[in-house]
Amino acid sequence: MNSDSMTVFEQAPVPKAVLQNTIPAMAAMLMVLIYNLADTFFIAQTHNDILVAAVSLATPVFLIFMAVGTVFGIGGTSVISRSFGQGRQEYAKKVCAFCMWSCVAVGALMSAGFLIFMEQILTLIGASADTWEPSKTYLTIVALGGPFVLISNCYSNILRAEGQPNKAMVGQILGNLLNVVLDPIMILGFHWGITGAAIATVIGNVAGAGYYVLYYITGQSALSIHMKDVSTKDCICANVLAIGTPASLGALLMSVSQIVVNARMAGYGDMAVAGMGVAMKVTMMTGMVCIGFGQGVQPLLGYCVGAKLWERFKKIMRFSIVFSLGLSAAMTGLCYLLRGSIIRVFLTEPASFDYAFTFTNILLTTSFLFGVFYVLTNALQAMGAAVQALIINLSRQGMIYIPALFILQAVLEADGLAWAQPVADLLSTALVAGLYLWTSRRMMGENFDFQPILLS
Numbered sequence: 001m002n003s004d005s006m007t008v009f010e011q012a013p014v015p016k017a018v019l020q021n022t023i024p025a026m027a028a029m030l031m032v033l034i035y036n037l038a039d040t041f042f043i044a045q046t047h048n049d050i051l052v053a054a055v056s057l058a059t060p061v062f063l064i065f066m067a068v069g070t071v072f073g074i075g076g077t078s079v080i081s082r083s084f085g086q087g088r089q090e091y092a093k094k095v096c097a098f099c100m101w102s103c104v105a106v107g108a109l110m111s112a113g114f115l116i117f118m119e120q121i122l123t124l125i126g127a128s129a130d131t132w133e134p135s136k137t138y139l140t141i142v143a144l145g146g147p148f149v150l151i152s153n154c155y156s157n158i159l160r161a162e163g164q165p166n167k168a169m170v171g172q173i174l175g176n177l178l179n180v181v182l183d184p185i186m187i188l189g190f191h192w193g194i195t196g197a198a199i200a201t202v203i204g205n206v207a208g209a210g211y212y213v214l215y216y217i218t219g220q221s222a223l224s225i226h227m228k229d230v231s232t233k234d235c236i237c238a239n240v241l242a243i244g245t246p247a248s249l250g251a252l253l254m255s256v257s258q259i260v261v262n263a264r265m266a267g268y269g270d271m272a273v274a275g276m277g278v279a280m281k282v283t284m285m286t287g288m289v290c291i292g293f294g295q296g297v298q299p300l301l302g303y304c305v306g307a308k309l310w311e312r313f314k315k316i317m318r319f320s321i322v323f324s325l326g327l328s329a330a331m332t333g334l335c336y337l338l339r340g341s342i343i344r345v346f347l348t349e350p351a352s353f354d355y356a357f358t359f360t361n362i363l364l365t366t367s368f369l370f371g372v373f374y375v376l377t378n379a380l381q382a383m384g385a386a387v388q389a390l391i392i393n394l395s396r397q398g399m400i401y402i403p404a405l406f407i408l409q410a411v412l413e414a415d416g417l418a419w420a421q422p423v424a425d426l427l428s429t430a431l432v433a434g435l436y437l438w439t440s441r442r443m444m445g446e447n448f449d450f451q452p453i454l455l456s
Helices: 003-010 014-044 049-086 089-116 118-124 132-143 146-161 165-189 194-217 233-268 270-307 310-346 350-363 367-382 386-399 401-412 414-444 451-455
Strands: none
Touching (some): 003 270, 049 089, 049 146, 089 118, 089 146, 089 233, 270 310, 270 350, 270 367, 310 367, 367 386, 367 414
16 A cells, blocks of 8 residues: 555545545446446346346346456455454455456356256246347356456455455446447447347456456556465464355345346246336445445554544544435435436336336435445444354345345235335344444444444
8 A cells, every 4th residue: 555545544534535546446346336327227228028038037137247256356455454454464465366367267166057057047037938148148248258247346445445446436437438339339239139248248258357457467556456365374264254255145145036036026927027127226325335435444444443543433434424315315206206217228118117107216225324324334344243254245135135025025016016115124124234233342442432423
């Protein structure tokens, strides 16, 4: 970490330090959002809602690659930022190299597994006779880019740990922007349809990963991705996985839960699947911005933990909670006002539009909580609270959400599948607040006053 970055982490006014780290992270997540919307948007321009349904089915499966990249990205970020706070530069360097080559190995294994078990995967996600072939085409192509997806998602986080949020943002924007530019060319210009969408996705991830690799091999960083620096000594693997696994479980369970939703929704027809897929994309606009804010503030908090700067930690939390709540509320209001116009961009069939409109209204009821949830979750990860982070990430998209899907579907049919998410949002936000307060008491001392962190 250079001296300028250390100055920002230790001495800059809290609002400046937080915004300097979170604005690039939010901008990068906005590009991830645009990237996620692009395939669906340009596929929608073919005026074939069956293809929209196929992309909705395939996307959460592909996002499993991104979730696994988060294991090494969030885990590595937490360990590296705390190591910098403790002055352990060499240890941070070894952690960075370990994350790179783990991404390569795990990504290659995942790609092979997806290709081998493709037929079983399509059955699991509920692909119908109409959506089977387009879903298979999309997943087969994007699976080939597995290692690049992991590297891109990993290092978009790790660069922030060394005080380089702008460079982290550039890598994400480069890959995602290239994908967005190639989508209309390949989907509409070359008339490749869903094949073009998949190829554009792979090229975008290769470009993003290539940017991060060049950043390290050209010596711009004090960290390293060289094979000679890879080590599993001093609990490097265990420390990364202890934080990274709980963090990735949230993203992984999000993909699994979307697969479950799509499979259950398939019973109401392909138009219901398309409607639910688009409704999730509307609420994703708030979610992705808030995820970016939480990820941006984590290195600041992790550095404070490593250096035991507890007063600064509390000030950062106060500002972040208030700012993120206002941000998520404003984004939710904007999505609500524009929901009809947004849905019409993606869907043309009246039946799929009606489903999407109803589901969007339901999902937006609790999206104003996203900001607080992600700040508190990233605070737990920054503190190295592996068990607490594991509980949260298992709960929101797993232990709370998935049972709620089955219970509420039995009562409310298709609408119940949508209402499961607001129920999970409410319960998981209450849970993460409680775990944060408990963890803070243990870490900072029994006399620590938590109320100002949450409310002032």
